[in-house]
Amino acid sequence: MQSIAFFNNKGGVGKTTLLCNVAAYLALERKKKVLVVDADPQCNATQLLLDDWDVYELYEDSKSFTVHSIIHPLSIGKGYADSIKPQKVLDYGVDLIPGDPRLALKEDLLSKDWQDAIGGEIRGLRTSFLFSELLERCGKYD
Numbered sequence: 001m002q003s004i005a006f007f008n009n010k011g012g013v014g015k016t017t018l019l020c021n022v023a024a025y026l027a028l029e030r031k032k033k034v035l036v037v038d039a040d041p042q043c044n045a046t047q048l049l050l051d052d053w054d055v056y057e058l059y060e061d062s063k064s065f066t067v068h069s070i071i072h073p074l075s076i077g078k079g080y081a082d083s084i085k086p087q088k089v090l091d092y093g094v095d096l097i098p099g100d101p102r103l104a105l106k107e108d109l110l111s112k113d114w115q116d117a118i119g120g121e122i123r124g125l126r127t128s129f130l131f132s133e134l135l136e137r138c139g140k141y142d
């Protein structure tokens with residue numbers, strides 16, 4: 001499986017737009033199995049891919065499966081999340097792990113555990129490997 005990340009420190013330069021269009025191109029034109037992971041607490045990719053009502057329902061229910069469902073168990077010392085439940089986005093041909101505004105609350109944890117990981121501390125390593133561990137479990141995607 002290949003993973004592609006879109007990163008630029010500057011806001012408003014087209015990361016989210018590019019991400020969603022590249023994902024849809026790979027899925028619809030190149031027939032690839034694509035998983036979009038929205039790891040931005042602004043959740044603009046989620047808002048672009050889903051329609052307004054689905055976004056409303058998603059965030060109305062605090063138990064919806066989002067990127068928060070993956071990081072929250074780790075942040076309370078319960079390790080990696082058991083199961084991953086992406087949702088299908090038919091119009092774009094992709095699966096999606098929606099973003100979550102609550103991810104903003106985890107940024108301190110991510111940066112602190114990164115420091116601890118450098119010191120070889122187990123919890124820090126676990127946190128820092130969160131997303132690579134997630135990708136390893138997504139072998140059915142291209």
Ligand SMILES: Nc1ncnc2c1ncn2[C@@H]1O[C@H](COP(=O)(O)OP(=O)(O)O)[C@@H](O)[C@H]1O
Binds near residue numbers: 010012013014
């Ligand atoms: N290629 C483009 N040409 C013109 N406008 C664009 C282009 N790509 C993105 N935009 C617009 O620029 C704004 C910011 O894009 P966005 O993808 O949200 O940026 P980022 O994710 O980097 O913050 C949006 O209003 C978007 O519609």
Ligand SMILES: [Mg+2]
Binds near residue numbers: 042044
């Ligand atoms: Mg964006």
